[in-house]
Amino acid sequence: MPRATSPSDIVYVEVFDNPNVNTNIGDVNNDNEVNIADVTALIDFLLSQDSSGINMDNADVNQDQEVNIADVTSLIDKLLAGN
Numbered sequence: 001m002p003r004a005t006s007p008s009d010i011v012y013v014e015v016f017d018n019p020n021v022n023t024n025i026g027d028v029n030n031d032n033e034v035n036i037a038d039v040t041a042l043i044d045f046l047l048s049q050d051s052s053g054i055n056m057d058n059a060d061v062n063q064d065q066e067v068n069i070a071d072v073t074s075l076i077d078k079l080l081a082g083n
């Protein structure tokens, strides 16, 4: 791949070559659906810090690289918004 030569090239590479693009945000329990069970799973994880069965990438609903109570709020907002 040629080296990026301008800032716009760098942005393009980051957006389109990023393997971490997540299309299943909010599916905390990894069952391919985003619903109230994911809110429960996320709260359970926060209380227990036991990440077994938890998809941490999907659990970071607000995409700030941390999984915390703010993601519960974001997940509920997402469910209420229906998307």
Ligand SMILES: [Ca+2]
Residues within 6 Å of the ligand: 026, 027, 028, 029, 030, 031, 032, 033, 034, 035, 037, 038
């Ligand atoms: Ca789910």
Ligand SMILES: [Ca+2]
Residues within 6 Å of the ligand: 059, 060, 061, 062, 063, 064, 065, 066, 067, 068, 070, 071
């Ligand atoms: Ca987060």
